[in-house]
Amino acid sequence: xxxxxxxxxxxxxxxxxxxxxxxxxxxxxxxxxxxxxxxxxxxxxxxxxxxxxxxxxxxxxxxxxxxxxxxxxxxxxxxxxxxxxxxxxxxxxxxxxxxxxxxxxxxxxxxxxxxxxxxxxxxxxxxxxxxxxxxxxxxxxxxxxxxxxxxxxxxxxxxxxxxxxxxxxxxxxxxxxxxxxxxxxxxxxxxxxxxxxxxxxxxxxxxxxxxxxxxxxxxxxxxxxxxxxxxxxxxxxxxxxxxxxxxxxxxxxxxxxxxxxxxxxxxxxxxxxxxxxxxxxxxxxxxxxxxxxxxxxxxxxxxxxxxxxxxxxxxxxxx
Amino acid sequence: xxxxxxxxxxxxxxxxxxxxxxxxxxxxxxxxxxxxxxxxxxxxxxxxxxxxxxxxxxxxxxxxxxxxxxxxxxxxxxxxxxxxxxxxxxxxxxxxxxxxxxxxxxxxxxxxxxxxxxxxxxxxxxxxxxxxxxxxxxxxxxxxxxxxxxxxxxxxxxxxxxxxxxxxxxxxxxxxxxxxxxxxxxxxxxxxxxxxxxxxxxxxxxxxxxxxxxxxxxxxxxxxxxxxxxxxxxxxxxxxxxxxxxxxxxxxxxxxxxxxxxxxxxxxxxxxxxxxxxxxxxxxxxxxxxxxxxxxxxxxxxxxxxxxxxxxxxxxxxxxxxxxxx
Numbered sequence: 323x324x325x326x327x328x329x330x331x332x333x334x335x336x337x338x339x340x341x342x343x344x345x346x347x348x349x350x351x352x353x354x355x356x357x358x359x360x361x362x363x364x365x366x367x368x369x370x371x372x373x374x375x376x377x378x379x380x381x382x383x384x385x386x387x388x389x390x391x392x393x394x395x396x397x398x399x400x401x402x403x404x405x406x407x408x409x410x411x412x413x414x415x416x417x418x419x420x421x422x423x424x425x426x427x428x429x430x431x432x433x434x435x436x437x438x439x440x441x442x443x444x445x446x447x448x449x450x451x452x453x454x455x456x457x458x459x460x461x462x463x464x465x466x467x468x469x470x471x472x473x474x475x476x477x478x479x480x481x482x483x484x485x486x487x488x489x490x491x492x493x494x495x496x497x498x499x500x501x502x503x504x505x506x507x508x509x510x511x512x513x514x515x516x517x518x519x520x521x522x523x524x525x526x527x528x529x530x531x532x533x534x535x536x537x538x539x540x541x542x543x544x545x546x547x548x549x550x551x552x553x554x555x556x557x558x559x560x561x562x563x564x565x566x567x568x569x570x571x572x573x574x575x576x577x578x579x580x581x582x583x584x585x586x587x588x589x590x591x592x593x594x595x596x597x598x599x600x601x602x603x604x605x606x607x608x609x610x611x612x613x614x615x616x617x618x619x620x621x622x623x624x625x626x627x628x629x630x631x632x633x634x635x636x637x638x639x640x641x
Numbered sequence: 642x643x644x645x646x647x648x649x650x651x652x653x654x655x656x657x658x659x660x661x662x663x664x665x666x667x668x669x670x671x672x673x674x675x676x677x678x679x680x681x682x683x684x685x686x687x688x689x690x691x692x693x694x695x696x697x698x699x700x701x702x703x704x705x706x707x708x709x710x711x712x713x714x715x716x717x718x719x720x721x722x723x724x725x726x727x728x729x730x731x732x733x734x735x736x737x738x739x740x741x742x743x744x745x746x747x748x749x750x751x752x753x754x755x756x757x758x759x760x761x762x763x764x765x766x767x768x769x770x771x772x773x774x775x776x777x778x779x780x781x782x783x784x785x786x787x788x789x790x791x792x793x794x795x796x797x798x799x800x801x802x803x804x805x806x807x808x809x810x811x812x813x814x815x816x817x818x819x820x821x822x823x824x825x826x827x828x829x830x831x832x833x834x835x836x837x838x839x840x841x842x843x844x845x846x847x848x849x850x851x852x853x854x855x856x857x858x859x860x861x862x863x864x865x866x867x868x869x870x871x872x873x874x875x876x877x878x879x880x881x882x883x884x885x886x887x888x889x890x891x892x893x894x895x896x897x898x899x900x901x902x903x904x905x906x907x908x909x910x911x912x913x914x915x916x917x918x919x920x921x922x923x924x925x926x927x928x929x930x931x932x933x934x935x936x937x938x939x940x941x942x943x944x945x946x947x948x949x950x951x952x953x954x955x956x957x958x959x960x961x962x963x964x965x966x967x
Contacts, residue, residue: 510910513901532828579857595800
């Protein structure tokens with residue numbers, strides 16, 4: 323298999339809390355090839371954002387490896403990491419709070435350029451040119467350059483966030499819920515833009531979201547997380563046509579659709595709520611809510627390759 | 642057919658801010674029958690919440706109902722004194738606010754907060770009777786009654802929303818205004834909450850006005866739909882009318898086109914170009930004209946008349962020819 327651009331091997335992230343160890347991300351493995359998108363889906367608190375941040379070393383991983391072009395970046399020094407971060411960027415969820423309200427749009431987009439090494443520093447004219455080009459690429463009209471974030475609506479602000487990530491010419495972007503704060507009509511514009519940029523620049527994305535419809539649309543592979551564990555990992559079309567894990571099945575079933583023929587469908591609603599990931603019991607963490615749970619679910623939780631490329635920790639969801 | 646519980650006619654609401662007058666609602670008309678579930682769909686800033694607040698007369702100080710009428714069971718609410726509204730709010734008409742995290746009092750136990758409704762509206766009940774009702778209500782929304790002495794921060798988001806629903810329903814209102822009740826929640830919890838609201842509706846025959854931007858939720862939960870854009874209703878009808886894909890308003894069509902389809906692999910989405918018009922200027926013609934692919938000269942000049950076909954009503958000049966002399 324071709325070398326993956328970004329790869330995680332048994333990545334774990336625990337947080338120390340007064341009540342004990344919080345298992346936010348547990349033994350996560352994935353590979354993202356160049357120009358591909360990995361979708362990470364799960365409900366709030368399942369560890370998907372923590373995973374995204376750990377991959378970029380914004381959180382210090384507890385154990386495991388993150389490989390960028392085959393090299394373990396978790397062992398990199400500060401200056402080596404500085405170089406890697408030019409290629410690995412992030413877009414944040416909230417376009418309202420992730421932009422400094424006192425910086426103009428031009429200054430915001432140009433800010434990452436000031437971190438370049440001295441030899442590559444741009445002159446003021448070059449920087450202006452670069453920012454203009456990036457703004458155009460991200461669909462931001464140039465007259466916005468001297469405006470401030472509060473003058474822009476959510477969709478435009480998210481474009482600014484994207485422009486900031488794009489200005490250094492990255493190869494990999496972690497998109498943490500980039501469209502969930504936006505209205506549907508604006509959401510579609512941003513998703514199209516992300517896909518266009520991917521085609522043009524062969525970008526790889528890790529796309530974190532709780533919205534399954536969005537993730538299906540944009541992803542090549544999808545990883546479903548529940549309380550820090552990966553419960554299912556498969557190519558997008560396989561996951562949607564033949565979900566196996568009971569949690570994936572329930573999740574797919576819970577999405578309201580405008581398809582009236584599905585209106586009266588039998589609902590598999592799962593009861594209860596996510597329990598606490600602090601000092602969790604061994605075995606499947608979905609078991610307390612799972613309609614098919616048995617004694618053996620307390621055993622080890624392991625992903626098994628059920629069919630080619632389709633990994634699931636449990637196949638009880640198959641009808 | 643049962644009678645209209647709530648009738649909103651040609652309602653105009655504006656916010657008189659320091660800078661400018663913002664026209665939030667521009668002639669909204671809406672009917673809701675007893676026991677009906679109406680979905681009010683629209684984007685941020687379309688005026689959905691303003692409409693709900695107008696019904697309860699809870700608009701902020703800068704808000705002003707400029708003209709129109711809101712009648713509830715045949716009584717004109719806009720002429721009633723505040724004392725009348727106090728008896729209505731929380732007793733006959735309840736509202737569920739969008740954000741369960743901020744609509745509860747953090748220093749009062751949830752049981753006390755639910756009982757507050759009874760203290761206000763049913764002072765004749767004994768303490769025991771009230772407590773019993775609170776326990777029943779909590780159980781009904783799926784919270785063990787033993788947790789009633791706990792405080793909001795000890796509950797998760799979904800549980801808090803249940804508490805808010807319990808508060809809204811304990812007085813068995815005739816009308817429930819639910820403003821984005823599940824937006825802050827995960828899909829599996831959303832499914833639980835919507836199933837619960839459905840059951841409660843069946844039990845108490847409460848009419849529901851569901852305010853949301855989620856078309857899927859409306860298609861699954863509601864009987865009728867009204868689509869609101871820039872403070873105007875652009876289309877209304879039964880769920881079947883709207884989602885069968887025939888004779889939709891271009892805006893509704895656009896909204897439906899924006900949703901990634903779960904059952905199909907499609908490469909690109911079809912966003913609606915442009916942005917919602919600035920609410921500080923009143924549109925002279927159709928509010929959607931500037932973003933509409935089929936806009937004609939007429940659309941920018943005249944407000945479209947209603948085109949009705951049975952239960953389905955569309956406000957769009959494209960249907961002028963089909964009106965056929967009516």
